[in-house]
Amino acid sequence: xxKNGPVALIFHVLVLTFVLAPxxxxxxxxxxxxxxxxxxxxxxxxxWFKAVFEHPDFMAxxxxxxxxxxxxxxxxxxxxxxxxxxxxxxxxxxxxxxxALFLSPLIxxxxxxxxxxxxxxxxxxxxxxxxxxxxxxxxxxxxxxxxLVLAALSGLDxxxxxxxxxxxxxxxxxxxxxxxxxxxxxxxxxxxxAFINSFDELTMSIFVTSPATVTLPVxxxxxxxxxxxxxxxxxxxxxxAITAAAMLVLDRTFGLDRILVGQx
Amino acid sequence: MIxxxxxxSAPWLLAGPGALFFFGLVLLPLALTVxxxxxxxxxxxxxxxxxxxxxxxxxxxxxxxxxxFWRTLRIAALTTLICAAIGVPEAYILSRMRDPWRSVFxxxxxxxxxxxxxxxxxxxxxxxxxxxxxxxxxxxLGFPSVRILYTETAIVIALVHVMLPFMVIPVWTALQKLDPxxxxxxxxxxxxHFTALRRVVMPQVTLGMLSGSLIVxxxxxxxxxxxxxxxxxxxxxxxxxxYDEYLHELNWPLGATIAIIVLVANLCIMLAYxxxxxxxxxxxxx
Numbered sequence: 001x002x003k004n005g006p007v008a009l010i011f012h013v014l015v016l017t018f019v020l021a022p023x024x025x026x027x028x029x030x031x032x033x034x035x036x037x038x039x040x041x042x043x044x045x046x047x048w049f050k051a052v053f054e055h056p057d058f059m060a061x062x063x064x065x066x067x068x069x070x071x072x073x074x075x076x077x078x079x080x081x082x083x084x085x086x087x088x089x090x091x092x093x094x095x096x097x098x099x100a101l102f103l104s105p106l107i108x109x110x111x112x113x114x115x116x117x118x119x120x121x122x123x124x125x126x127x128x129x130x131x132x133x134x135x136x137x138x139x140x141x142x143x144x145x146x147x148l149v150l151a152a153l154s155g156l157d158x159x160x161x162x163x164x165x166x167x168x169x170x171x172x173x174x175x176x177x178x179x180x181x182x183x184x185x186x187x188x189x190x191x192x193x194a195f196i197n198s199f200d201e202l203t204m205s206i207f208v209t210s211p212a213t214v215t216l217p218v219x220x221x222x223x224x225x226x227x228x229x230x231x232x233x234x235x236x237x238x239x240x241a242i243t244a245a246a247m248l249v250l251d252r253t254f255g256l257d258r259i260l261v262g263q264x
Numbered sequence: 265m266i267x268x269x270x271x272x273s274a275p276w277l278l279a280g281p282g283a284l285f286f287f288g289l290v291l292l293p294l295a296l297t298v299x300x301x302x303x304x305x306x307x308x309x310x311x312x313x314x315x316x317x318x319x320x321x322x323x324x325x326x327x328x329x330x331x332x333f334w335r336t337l338r339i340a341a342l343t344t345l346i347c348a349a350i351g352v353p354e355a356y357i358l359s360r361m362r363d364p365w366r367s368v369f370x371x372x373x374x375x376x377x378x379x380x381x382x383x384x385x386x387x388x389x390x391x392x393x394x395x396x397x398x399x400x401x402x403x404x405l406g407f408p409s410v411r412i413l414y415t416e417t418a419i420v421i422a423l424v425h426v427m428l429p430f431m432v433i434p435v436w437t438a439l440q441k442l443d444p445x446x447x448x449x450x451x452x453x454x455x456x457h458f459t460a461l462r463r464v465v466m467p468q469v470t471l472g473m474l475s476g477s478l479i480v481x482x483x484x485x486x487x488x489x490x491x492x493x494x495x496x497x498x499x500x501x502x503x504x505x506x507y508d509e510y511l512h513e514l515n516w517p518l519g520a521t522i523a524i525i526v527l528v529a530n531l532c533i534m535l536a537y538x539x540x541x542x543x544x545x546x547x548x549x550x
Binding site for chain 2: 003004008009012015016018019021022023029037039079080082085087089090092098101102104107108110111113115117118136138139142196199202217220221224239240243246247256
């Protein structure tokens, strides 16, 4: 294999710098002892992290987002696994339509989904409830789970399942004891990807959250438009840390490149 | 007989709950929004129960809206071009690396995809601000400081950063399908590096680049966080315009009109592009 030349390597370093610069600057500024957004020059301080943990709005939004992401990822799995079984194992009229319907939130801009939900909830008188917020997030994250579970099912050797059925296992038992464990990597990977996407979602959520259900990204957006102090950097650094931890888990268990790149 | 009816109903039993849920929360709200965009609106009494095309007429004739649409298209196109110019060579360089560097750097490039857009945009607002690192570096080198934040340049820079993984991933996938020995074979047969690159690697890469461009363009044209945080009050794009109409002007029908235009434009571009990519795939790959 041909090696990369010096020009290619310089280009590569420049791209890496570009990709990492905003993340690195956030993590540095988060440790500033000053009152303004500045690089820590005199010393490192944890005061802005402390400020985040003592800020009731940020903490409420953080737990709100954690619950929201957990619930919507779990319910998305509950919808996506049976749907994936139907789509990959049966041919029936409307199959392509169903597949397109389940994947459509990937094509519809989140902005459009946001205003559409807002209209529906206004007509139903359901604006601002947490349960409806969960429902909207299920819509947004289900496609990610579905794609990974479909990929897991398509690479599956069905002989073990057929053997179980021949030996007298019912359909449910065969699924629970044989198929489910075999597609578990796909399900867990899908759940984590769904969790992260729900946890990060801003554009759609901004239309459907109420003051009582503000998610962390929406809170950060509102904070960033109003005031500029290093607390924003500290929250951002915490978000980066959480995402990096989730990425490490994903990578160790399934290979992040496989999940993000090789879905088809 | 029983077996037949069960194979017909089984998939609907499995997928039915999800299908109902998606029907009620995707198709129904979209239909309601389309209807909303035809409702008349009065600034003192709100949404009227009469129907009109006036919002569509306003949006396509009023210079204020046309300028925003034009800016949205320009920024999305520029972002797509720059993403291709950076992402395609970078994917090629990555594919020629050896493990473990290859997987490490691939993670570094596509990993930021999982970091919230608000966080990444905030990082850029610190870098590009009047006292930001970029300006400090310029001053250190003896250049006058420049105003980047709250300009289209800032929006494009941050959008490229957010969208780059969507370009690298499909090009990388296309390159993985290419056997490196084919390129080597071209060299042994006397092709120069440039010819091998152009005749062997490029046809594969182009397919990945086209599907990457489609995603990048669509996402950039409807991006909200980046223009909202880096564009300031005056520099609006389609998404921030919709947000303002809904939450500040409270003119929901007009906001719905713009959202529907964004959606339809997105779907049209996607369909046209898909046709083109498929035709190209048939031609080049047989």
